[in-house]
Structures are given as C-alpha cells and as structure tokens.
Amino acid sequence: MIKLEIDGKAVEVENGSTVMEAANKVGSFIPHFCYHKKLSIAANCRMCLVQVEKAPKPLPACATPATEGMKVQTASQYAKTAQQGVMEFLLINHPLDCPICDQGGECQLQDLAVGYGGSASRYQEEKRVVVNKNLGPLISTDMTRCIHCTRCVRFGQEIAGVMELGMAGRGEHSEILSFVGRTVDSELSGNVIDLCPVGALTSKPFRYSARTWELSRRKSVSPHDGLGSNLVVQVKVDKVMRVLPRENEAINECWLSDKDRFAYEGLNSAERLTKPMLKQDGKWTEVEWNVALDYVAHALANIRNEHGADAIGALASPHQTLEELHLLNKLVRGMGSNNIDTRLRQLDTRADGQVKGVRWLGMKVADLAALQSVLVVGSTLRKDHPLLANRFRQAAKRGQQVNVLHVADDDLLMNVANRLIVKPSQMADALAQVAKALAALKSQPLSKSVADATANIRVSDAAQAIAKSLADKEKVGIFVGNFAEHHPEFSTLYALAQEVARLAGGTLGFLGEAANSVGAAAVGAVPGSKGLCAQGMKSQPRKAYIVFGAEPDLDAADGEATLAALYTAETVIAFSAFKHAASRYADVLLPIAPFTETAGTFVNTEGTVQSFNGVVKPLGDARPGWKVLRVLGNLMKLDGFEFNSIEDVRADIAADLQGFVAGKLNNAIGEVTMNLAPATAGVERIAEVPLYAADPLVRRAPSLQKTADAKRAATAGLAPDVYDNLKLVDGQSVRIKAGAAEVNLPARRDPTLPAGTARVALALPETLALGAATTLTLEMLPVAVTIGHAAE
Amino acid sequence: MSLLSALAKQKIDRELTKYPADQKQSACMSALAIAQDEHGWLSNELMDEVAQYLGMAPVAVYEVATFYNMYNLKPTGKHKVTVCTNLPCALSGGVDAAEYLKHKLGIDFRETTADGQFTLMEGECMGACGDAPVLLVNNKRMCSFMSKEKLDQLVEELKK
Numbered sequence: 001m002i003k004l005e006i007d008g009k010a011v012e013v014e015n016g017s018t019v020m021e022a023a024n025k026v027g028s029f030i031p032h033f034c035y036h037k038k039l040s041i042a043a044n045c046r047m048c049l050v051q052v053e054k055a056p057k058p059l060p061a062c063a064t065p066a067t068e069g070m071k072v073q074t075a076s077q078y079a080k081t082a083q084q085g086v087m088e089f090l091l092i093n094h095p096l097d098c099p100i101c102d103q104g105g106e107c108q109l110q111d112l113a114v115g116y117g118g119s120a121s122r123y124q125e126e127k128r129v130v131v132n133k134n135l136g137p138l139i140s141t142d143m144t145r146c147i148h149c150t151r152c153v154r155f156g157q158e159i160a161g162v163m164e165l166g167m168a169g170r171g172e173h174s175e176i177l178s179f180v181g182r183t184v185d186s187e188l189s190g191n192v193i194d195l196c197p198v199g200a201l202t203s204k205p206f207r208y209s210a211r212t213w214e215l216s217r218r219k220s221v222s223p224h225d226g227l228g229s230n231l232v233v234q235v236k237v238d239k240v241m242r243v244l245p246r247e248n249e250a251i252n253e254c255w256l257s258d259k260d261r262f263a264y265e266g267l268n269s270a271e272r273l274t275k276p277m278l279k280q281d282g283k284w285t286e287v288e289w290n291v292a293l294d295y296v297a298h299a300l301a302n303i304r305n306e307h308g309a310d311a312i313g314a315l316a317s318p319h320q321t322l323e324e325l326h327l328l329n330k331l332v333r334g335m336g337s338n339n340i341d342t343r344l345r346q347l348d349t350r351a352d353g354q355v356k357g358v359r360w361l362g363m364k365v366a367d368l369a370a371l372q373s374v375l376v377v378g379s380t381l382r383k384d385h386p387l388l389a390n391r392f393r394q395a396a397k398r399g400q401q402v403n404v405l406h407v408a409d410d411d412l413l414m415n416v417a418n419r420l421i422v423k424p425s426q427m428a429d430a431l432a433q434v435a436k437a438l439a440a441l442k443s444q445p446l447s448k449s450v451a452d453a454t455a456n457i458r459v460s461d462a463a464q465a466i467a468k469s470l471a472d473k474e475k476v477g478i479f480v481g482n483f484a485e486h487h488p489e490f491s492t493l494y495a496l497a498q499e500v501a502r503l504a505g506g507t508l509g510f511l512g513e514a515a516n517s518v519g520a521a522a523v524g525a526v527p528g529s530k531g532l533c534a535q536g537m538k539s540q541p542r543k544a545y546i547v548f549g550a551e552p553d554l555d556a557a558d559g560e561a562t563l564a565a566l567y568t569a570e571t572v573i574a575f576s577a578f579k580h581a582a583s584r585y586a587d588v589l590l591p592i593a594p595f596t597e598t599a600g601t602f603v604n605t606e607g608t609v610q611s612f613n614g615v616v617k618p619l620g621d622a623r624p625g626w627k628v629l630r631v632l633g634n635l636m637k638l639d640g641f642e643f644n645s646i647e648d649v650r651a652d653i654a655a656d657l658q659g660f661v662a663g664k665l666n667n668a669i670g671e672v673t674m675n676l677a678p679a680t681a682g683v684e685r686i687a688e689v690p691l692y693a694a695d696p697l698v699r700r701a702p703s704l705q706k707t708a709d710a711k712r713a714a715t716a717g718l719a720p721d722v723y724d725n726l727k728l729v730d731g732q733s734v735r736i737k738a739g740a741a742e743v744n745l746p747a748r749r750d751p752t753l754p755a756g757t758a759r760v761a762l763a764l765p766e767t768l769a770l771g772a773a774t775t776l777t778l779e780m781l782p783v784a785v786t787i788g789h790a791a792e
Numbered sequence: 793m794s795l796l797s798a799l800a801k802q803k804i805d806r807e808l809t810k811y812p813a814d815q816k817q818s819a820c821m822s823a824l825a826i827a828q829d830e831h832g833w834l835s836n837e838l839m840d841e842v843a844q845y846l847g848m849a850p851v852a853v854y855e856v857a858t859f860y861n862m863y864n865l866k867p868t869g870k871h872k873v874t875v876c877t878n879l880p881c882a883l884s885g886g887v888d889a890a891e892y893l894k895h896k897l898g899i900d901f902r903e904t905t906a907d908g909q910f911t912l913m914e915g916e917c918m919g920a921c922g923d924a925p926v927l928l929v930n931n932k933r934m935c936s937f938m939s940k941e942k943l944d945q946l947v948e949e950l951k952k
Contacts, residue, residue: 170859178851180854
C-alpha cells in the first residue's frame with residue numbers, strides 16, 4: 001500500500017495505482033476525456049494535468065503512478081491553469097454545434113468546457129473539418145467533433161477483441177476511421193457510443209429523436225440473452241427512446257451488447273398488438289378484454305370437458321417474466337394439464353427425468369475470470385453471449401486457457417488454447433474423447449455408462465490437448481452452450497459434460513439460452529414427468545394451445561411441424577406483444593405488454609433474481625401478462641389467483657425469491673443412455689439461432705436487421721469442400737433440400753466449417769420450411785444469365 | 793492471389809526474426825517499406841495483405857502507413873524528390889530550393905510531372921540541418937547543400 005496526499009487529504013492506495021485512482025478514492029474530481037477505468041491508459045487528451053509537489057511540470061493524473069509521500073493538488077491555480085490551457089486547445093478545432101448535436105446535454109466536453117473553458121475563443125483561424133465515416137447501421141458519426149481520445153480504438157482492441165477503428169494520420173491531420181470504409185461489425189460496437197466523450201460517435205437509431213434532458217431514466221433488465229444485463233431505459237412521453245447500460249460490475253460491468261442496446265426499436269414496431277382480437281367466421285375483429293377473456297375461459301373449459309385437460313398444451317417463451325410464467329403454469333396445471341414448456345428449441349428432452357434441478361451457469365458470472373482452464377462445448381459464444389465471451393476474453397489475456405469444442409471454428413477474438421472442431425453428429429463422440437483422455441490423465445475410472453460407450457473410440461490429438469489443459473489446472477469450468485442445448489443428442493452431451501467436469505474436478509455450467517430460462521424452470525414452466533414437452537406437443541397435437549409470448553414458427557426447434565400442429569388444433573390462444581403468424585392459426589390474440597410495460601422478474605443464468613418495474617404505460621389496450629392471467633384464472637374459477645399486485649404474485653412463488661431460486665439450481669444429471677455416433681447422410685446442417693433472430697422483440701428491431709450479422713444469417717455458409725463440389729460463384733444461390741422441403745439461399749464459402757457441413761440458420765422465415773432437419777441435400781441453382789441484345 | 797512476391801515475403805520473414813514470435817506487429821514498418829519498394833506505393837489491398845501476413849488488424853497497418861510520410865499512399869512518379877522545409881532548413885534556403893524545383897518541374901508539392909518522371913514532396917526533418925538545404929530521392933538517396941546548380945545537376949541526372 002502507498003500513502004499519499006491528494007488536495008490535503010491523506011489516502012492509501014494499492015501498489016501500482018495511479019494518481020487518478022487515488023483522487024477518485026478521496027472524491028476529488030479530475031477532469032478527463034481519454035481516461036476510462038476499463039481501458040488502458042493513453043494519456044493523450046492531457047485534460048487531467050495536476051500539480052505534483054517537486055515535479056517540474058504538471059503531470060497527467062491518469063498516467064502518473066502514485067508514489068509514497070506524493071503530494072498532489074488537483075485544483076490549485078497551477079493545475080487549473082494547465083487544465084484550462086488544454087481545454088483551450090481542445091476547443092480550437094471542436095465545432096460550436098452543440099445545439100444540433102445529439103451529445104448536447106450529456107457531453108463531457110460541454111460539461112467540462114463550462115468549468116475550464118474560456119468564455120470566448122482567441123482562435124481566429126479556420127477550423128479543421130473531417131469527413132464523416134459510414135460505420136454501419138448502429139453508429140452515426142460527426143468526425144469533426146472528435147477530440148482524439150482514442151477510447152473507441154482502445155475499446156476495439158481491448159474489449160471487443162477486434163480493432164475495427166484506428167487513428168490514421170498525424171498531428172492535425174489525424175482522424176478516427178475504419179479501414180477503407182468498412183463498417184464496425186462487432187456485436188459490442190454500441191459501447192463506443194457511450195465511450196465517446198463528445199458527439200463524434202452517436203447512436204444512429206436514436207439520432208435527432210430527443211434531447212437528453214427530455215428523457216426520464218428508468219431502471220430495467222434486458223429480456224434477451226441469459227446474462228440479464230442491467231439497463232437504463234430512457235423514456236419520453238410514454239415511448240422508449242433508447243436504452244443505455246446500468247453499471248453492475250457483477251453482471252454486465254459497464255457494457256451492453258448491441259442486441260440489448262438496440263432491440264428497443266422493436267417496442268415501437270408497427271406490428272405491436274394493441275387490442276384483443278377474436279376470429280369470428282374467419283375474420284378478425286377487435287373486441288374488449290372482457291369479451292376476449294370470456295371467450296378464452298369458455299373455449300378452454302369446453303376443450304377440457306370434451307377432450308380432457310390433457311388436450312390442452314402451453315408453449316411459452318423463456319423471454320417472458322417469472323411472474324407470467326408462474327401464473328401460466330398455475331393456470332395450466334390448475335386446469336389439470338401438465339403440458340407446458342418453455343424450452344421450445346430443445347429437441348432432446350429424454351433426460352428430463354434424470355435432471356436433478358434447474359440448469360444454470362454453475363457459478364457467478366464474475367467468478368468466470370478466476371477459472372484457469374475452461375472448455376466451452378457447442379456455443380456460438382460471441383454471438384449468443386457477447387458479454388460472457390468478453391469475460392472469457394479478458395480472462396484469457398490473464399492466462400486462462402479457453403478450450404473450444406464446437407462445430408465451427410469461429411473467430412472468438414481471443415486466445416483459444418485448443419480447438420476441437422467436428423461435425424454436429426460427431427460432437428458427442430468428441431466430448432467422449434475428452435472424457436476418455438481426461439480419465440487416463442487423471443488415472444481415474446470413467447463412470448460405467450461412459451466407459452461402455454467410449455470403449456471403442458480413438459482419442460484425437462485435439463481432444464488429448466484439451467484434456468491435458470483441463471487436467472493440469474485446479475480451477476476448471478465446463479460450459480455448455482446453446483448449440484449443444486439445441487442438439488438432437490443434448491442428453492448425451494449433458495451427461496458427458498458432467499463426466500468431464502467430474503474427472504477434471506471442475507464446475508459444470510450452462511451459458512443459458514434466454515433471459516428467463518432459469519426462472520422458467522424454477523417456477524416449473526417445464527412439463528415434469530407427467531406432461532408433454534414442446535417436442536411432444538408438436539408430435540402429438542393437442543386440441544387447444546396457449547401460445548404465450550412465443551412465435552412457435554420461429555421460436556420452436558421445428559417451426560414448420562409446430563405450425564402444422566397449431567393449425568390442426570380446435571383453438572389456439574395467443575398471448576403476444578406483436579401481431580405475428582398467430583393471426584393465421586389462432587382464434588384469440590391477447591395483447592400482453594413487453595418487458596418495458598410491465599413489472600416483472602428475470603432470473604439470469606447465474607441464478608440472480610432481478611425484478612424491475614414497467615417504465616412506460618402499456619401501448620393501447622395491451623396489459624401486463626400477469627394481470628391477464630390473473631383475470632383468466634378468476635374467470636375459470638381456479639384457486640389461488642387472488643392477487644392485487646405484482647408483489648402478491650412474487651409472494652405466491654416464494655417469500656424469498658432469491659433463496660427459492662438458489663435452492664433449485666443444480667446441474668447434476670443421472671444415468672443417460674449414450675448415443676455417440678448417430679447415423680447421418682448428406683451434408684450436415686449447422687443449425688444456429690442467429691443473434692438478431694432469437695426472440696420476437698429483436699426480430700422487429702430494424703437497425704439490428706441491417707447489420708452484417710443479420711445479413712449473414714440469411715445466407716448458407718458452406719464448408720469449403722461442399723462449396724467447391726457445387727462449383728458455386730460467390731453470392732450465387734443454392735437449393736437446400738431436406739426431405740420434401742426445399743429453400744433457396746445465397747451461398748458463401750465458410751472456411752471455418754468442418755468438411756461436409758453447411759450453416760443454415762434456424763429461426764428465420766427463409767429457412768422455416770426446413771424445420772429441424774439435421775441433414776441436407778444441396779444443389780446448384782441455374783445461374784441467371786443476362787443476355788444482351790444481339791447487335792443487328 | 794498474392795500481391796507480395798516470394799522474395800518480399802522472404803525479406804519480411806527476415807525482419808520478423810528480429811522480434812519475439814508473438815510480437816509480429818513490430819515488423820510492420822519494415823514490412824510496409826519492403827512492400828512499397830516492390831510496388832512503388834501502398835494500395836489498400838497491399839496494406840490488407842501486409843496486415844494478414846503479420847496477423848494485425850488492417851486498420852492498425854493503415855495507422856502506421858498514414859503516420860509516416862515516407863510511405864506513399866498514392867502512386868508517385870519515377871523519382872520522388874522530398875525536400876525538407878522544416879525550420880532549420882527553411883532558414884538556410886530549404887524553402888527556396890523547394891520553390892526552385894517547383895518552378896523548374898512545373899509542379900507543386902504532392903504533384904507529379906505530366907511525363908511521370910518526378911513527384912515533389914514536402915519532407916520533415918531529415919536530421920541533417922547542418923547540410924541544409926537537404927532532400928531525399930526515392931526515400932533512399934540523401935542529397936546535401938542543394939544549391940540551384942546542384943539541383944539542376946540532379947534533375948538532369950535523374951532525367952537520363
């Protein structure tokens with residue numbers, strides 16, 4: 001520890017701390033632009049100059065190490081003169097366009113200019129003008145305003161892991177740009193908007209739509225990935241205008257993924273459902289809530305009376321709140337049915353009976369950094385979990401060995417220690433190899449079922465290397481990703497991952513699919529032993545379906561078959577914030593409020609219970625889902641639906657929600673029959689859920705749909721051998737067949753894929769017809785040739 | 793198709809041996825110089841290839857190439873003449889030498905003669921202020937005490 005004095009106040013700081021950190025500790029504010037606690041030190045804005053006793057000149061507080069006995073003045077006349085001098089230089093080239101600048105009102109330069117700037121400029125010459133850059137659909141630029149703090153450049157290098165922005169030129173001619181006009185495509189790119197201390201980088205979707213002082217700031221929690229990023233939702237006249245991160249070191253630090261940041265656009269989509277609607281004689285009519293709910297109560301009662309309660313099934317989205325899922329579960333079970341599921345994309349549920357609890361990350365997000373070796377199994381890590389990927393990225397820099405077992409060699413933008421890239425059908429075999437190698441290295445016996453299954457498999461070098469990495473380290477984590485959870489042999493993968501974790505003496509964890517996957521399972525919105533899972537409700541069609549928040553055509557593993565089951569049902573009741581395909585198969589559309597318009601709770605992948613309030617009034621006649629379910633419960637005369645507030649609902653789940661959830665978390669699984677090498681024929685499909693197609697809200701965010709990620713999702717990535725065999729020209733479309741179904745997609749050569757595979761995404765209208773097909777047949781489409789007029 | 797020849801890659805590999813294996817970006821400046829010697833200037837495609845070869849972000853290579861003014865980001869004439877006009881040279885006739893050349897060649901700074909022979913550039917201090925006026929021909933040949941007579945001689949010699 002170092003003792004020093006800042007502005008006359010004694011302070012003790014860790015060795016290696018800077019004067020800036022010491023000043024923050026005693027509460028002395030030092031003006032700064034380039035300094036950011038999460039980024040490396042650049043010391044190029046010079047705004048944080050302070051007076052240090054015995055130093056011959058002012059020193060930058062951000063880059064000056066604190067030393068024993070140092071005496072620092074942050075606001076002496078000497079320091080102030082230096083700071084004012086820097087400010088005068090910064091303002092020389094900065095345009096005076098604050099009235100039309102989006103950053104106005106929340107601009108560090110504007111704020112500090114009030115304190116340190118002169119009231120008039122002495123500079124009479126011409127100001128520098130810099131050409132704007134097109135950085136893509138999310139970031140808007142006004143490069144003349146840039147003060148060259150390089151925070152955006154350092155963010156790319158250090159946090160996002162890819163340097164997409166750089167500072168070209170020298171001196172007065174330096175400017176921030178991307179290489180030859182490329183766009184910024186990182187899934188974390190929106191953070192540079194927050195980092196930019198001036199209005200050079202601002203939000204493109206939010207541009208010119210509101211001033212910061214008109215917005216009220218309300219806390220919320222992200223409804224997208226399993227992380228549950230904390231949000232500040234900014235609201236103007238009952239409309240969500242934009243979303244910013246709310247700092248929570250334990251979860252999202254000070255970052256947000258682009259999905260969390262820009263998906264709010266979907267809230268204001270024209271597709272929002274604002275009135276309850278009934279289909280009568282094949283025509284949709286808007287009705288009042290009481291009419292719609294009466295209809296629903298009668299329809300469900302009729303089905304129950306005629307066909308029994310088991311004829312009713314509920315498909316709910318794991319992006320809905322804990323309270324809604326609890327009440328839906330109560331409603332379904334109250335009617336006597338056990339057919340409820342939120343794991344719509346999980347194909348393999350045969351191990352449900354062996355599962356001991358609710359699967360979760362297995363540890364706190366913040367503890368991921370302490371692991372020395374990790375194995376990530378079947379995860380499109382960067383796209384599915386942008387901020388968890390960042391946790392691993394930062395840990396990998398400090399020596400964590402990140403091992404990957406996946407179906408594509410995606411660039412994770414971090415040091416990956418070992419990779420085992422196999423076809424989807426070979427995943428279980430590959431994981432079994434790791435288990436076998438690990439058992440040998442640790443001289444421990446494999447469990448009986450694994451030993452039997454792995455008796456004849458050969459351990460590849462890559463599996464051996466992964467096993468060695470896991471065996472050598474003390475703190476080990478095995479993390480199963482969404483791709484593995486959606487895999488047709490998920491149960492085998494699950495059991496093998498548990499075996500690897502056991503042998504390695506490590507923790508087994510699940511990265512977590514949706515905002516409330518853990519919560520949904522905790523409140524029992526999964527079928528249990530007596531009910532049908534989502535796949536069961538698809539293959540054994542029910543007479544009545546309640547579709548809650550989900551769009552089964554896009555949110556279920558096999559959208560096409562699920563749609564077919566919905567079409568055959570006598571009644572389908574769709575609770576949704578949006579008008580969607582339900583208008584074709586449903587009888588009733590009930591407008592429920594999205595996360596910004598209702599109070600609710602999400603349980604994130606680490607098991608943290610995060611409750612939030614609505615930030616705006618429900619749009620039109622939309623109502624919070626829990627209220628709708630409560631009334632429906634009352635109408636159906638079911639017990640235990642007497643709630644006056646969301647707190648009552650929460651109390652109905654458990655008096656201590658956090659304790660309740662914590663008690664359910666358990667990743668253990670019992671004996672599972674192993675199936676290591678399923679038979680396959682043709683080209684194997686790598687069926688991922690694209691980042692910006694994962695839930696109904698993000699699908700309706702236009703800016704995100706314009707990103708490179710979204711555009712790439714609607715193409716077929718073909719392994720080099722597949723591509724070359726077809727003799728394709730880049731961008732040419734390919735016909736993809738699976739059984740009787742076929743779709744056409746533009747093809748691209750994807751060298752990250754193992755031989756004999758094709759990346760054809762799920763959850764897209766373009767690929768809906770393929771359902772959950774795992775093997776495909778590909779054909780070249782005839783090339784469209786434009787024939788010119790023959791010269792005559 | 794590779795823009796860099798096998799020989800250029802061999803030269804870059806030699807530069808790489810001077811730095812630790814995980815610090816390939818250290819060879820960025822020499823790699824760009826080698827690429828420029830081969831092609832005469834650094835096109836975006838060429839910089840992209842250098843970036844790939846060194847495992848760097850393309851924009852990081854671009855940063856280096858735009859920072860130093862001996863890298864040509866546009867095609868130049870056969871002879872690139874860079875005259876120092878920094879203060880010590882300026883005080884000792886550097887600006888006059890540059891003006892004389894402009895007049896003689898009929899071009900301004902950053903321009904190329906119509907016959908593609910000469911490109912005139914303004915340079916930064918070459919560390920030889922005592923020899924002012926100084927200039928560089930094609931980044932490699934340093935010429936000192938450039939009086940009008942010596943400039944005439946140089947131009948005649950280069951024209952051949």
